[in-house]
Amino acid sequence: MKVLLTGARGMVGRNILESFSNSQYELLTPSSSDLDLTKEHSVIDYFDKNKPEAVIHAAGLVGGIQANIARPVDFLSKNTSMGLNIINCARQEGVKFFLNLSSSCMYPKDINSKLTEDLILTGQLEPTNEGYALAKILCTRLCEYINTEDGNDKFKTIIPCNLYGRYDKFSVQNSHMIPAVIRKIDDAIRDSKVAVDIWGDGEARREFMYAGDLSDFILFACENFEQLAQNTNVGLGLDYSINEYYQTIAKVIGYDGRFEHDLTKPVGMKRKLMDVTFLEEINWRAKTSLEKGIEETFNYYKSEYNDK
Ligand SMILES: NC(=O)c1ccc[n+]([C@@H]2O[C@H](COP(=O)([O-])OP(=O)(O)OC[C@H]3O[C@@H](n4cnc5c(N)ncnc54)[C@H](OP(=O)(O)O)[C@@H]3O)[C@@H](O)[C@H]2O)c1
Structure with a gap:
């Protein structure tokens, strides 16, 4: 089956290419310059020419907290227009299935329990990435509406x-927590620093999945599309404290300095943990340990960034 993979050059997309390398699917993998999803006519032309039979939508404008705060207009409008164009065109063309990638950022903030799929739109969003979250909610609901209106389950x-892994971004301004900490601790080793700072007390807890496990799930999802729920959380169902992430990264990459907590800095939400009951029901679980995932990510970082 010919499957259009959007975002094929991104972190998730590149992991999908690896997981799908021996699969039954022929992936179409245009870059954003081959196919700009914010332009409706480009999407229609692409479908006309290439006739994909299914879509995995893994493209998006994705960034860390600083980028989201600085450019909410882009995060809202680009992610919305990409989603609207590709979802509506895929519906028009009658694809066999459409797998939409959302994000746990679309859940309300300050939920004191595990995040279950029915919590979408039940409370205030985290203000620092509200634009991104609104776009994700819109596309998620659009998939639901299409299934309801069309009387099927294709979207x-x-x-x-949160994800981390090979092909992640390691820039100081625009990276997520794990690559940022890998870079910070690796720099500390190189600069012989005896201490590394952690914002806050480090007790806040976060759930991070290795991106290679997500892409394995995406292959499983394509092969078992009918079994999927309308909206499915994909996580570990377990989390670690920020301190534990720092300690594990230090152990894996060989830093034996100390950590100092800067209690004047903001710490964000105390906890954000996905409910993965549905994954348990269908007997799927992520297989990469935190240590192994960090080791793979660090090796990628060394080969791509440090050895050049
Ligand atoms: N990273 C995470 O922690 C995380 C967590 C949860 C969910 N997700 C979701 O997973 C998906 C992929 O994230 P990622 O981390 O792989 O992001 P990424 O590494 O930043 O990659 C984003 C991809 O989107 C493509 N893209 C951006 N603008 C486009 C446009 N106008 N037209 C066509 N393609 C465009 C880029 O294409 P080019 O490279 O060709 O420009 C790039 O390949 C997103 O939907 C994101 O919300 C990510």
Whole structure:
């Protein structure tokens, strides 16, 4: 089956290419310059020419907290227009299935329990990434509306937790927590620093999945599309404290300095943990340990960034 993979050059997309390398699917993998999803006519032309039979929508404008705060207009409008164009065109063309990637950022903030799929739109969003979250909610609901109106189950959404892994971004301004900490601790080793600072007390807890596990799930999801729920959380169902992430990264990459907590700095939400009951029901679980995932990510970082 010919499957259009959007975002094929991104972190998730590149992991999908690896997981799908021996699969039954022929992936179409245009870059954003081959196919700009914010332009409706480009999407229609692409479908006309290439006739994909299914879509995995893994493209998006994705960034860390600083980028989201600085450019909410882009995060809202680009992610919305990409989603609207590709979802509506895929519906028009009668694809066999459409797998939409959302994000746990679309859940309300300050939920004191595990995040279950029915909590979408039940409370205030985290203000620092509200634009991104609104776009994710819109696309998720659009998939639901299409299934309801068309009387079938072809448009489904998966909701990954935070991710890290090979092909991640390691820039100081624009990276997520794990690559940022890998870079910070690696720099500390190189600069012989005896201490590394951690914002806050380090007790806040976060759930991070290795991106290679997500892409394995995406292959499983394509092969078992009918079994999927309308919206499916994809996470570990377990989390670690920020201190534990720092300690594990230090152990894996060989830093034996100390950590100092800067209690004047903000810490964000205390906890954000996905409910993965549905994954347990269908007997799927992520297989990469935190240590192994960090080791793979660090090796990628060394080969791509440090050895050049
Ligand atoms: N990273 C995470 O922690 C995380 C967590 C949960 C959910 N997700 C979701 O997973 C998906 C992929 O994230 P990622 O981390 O792989 O992001 P990424 O590494 O930043 O990659 C984003 C991809 O989107 C493509 N893209 C951006 N603008 C486009 C446009 N106008 N037209 C066509 N393609 C465009 C880029 O294409 P080019 O490279 O060709 O420009 C790039 O391949 C997103 O939907 C994101 O919300 C990510």
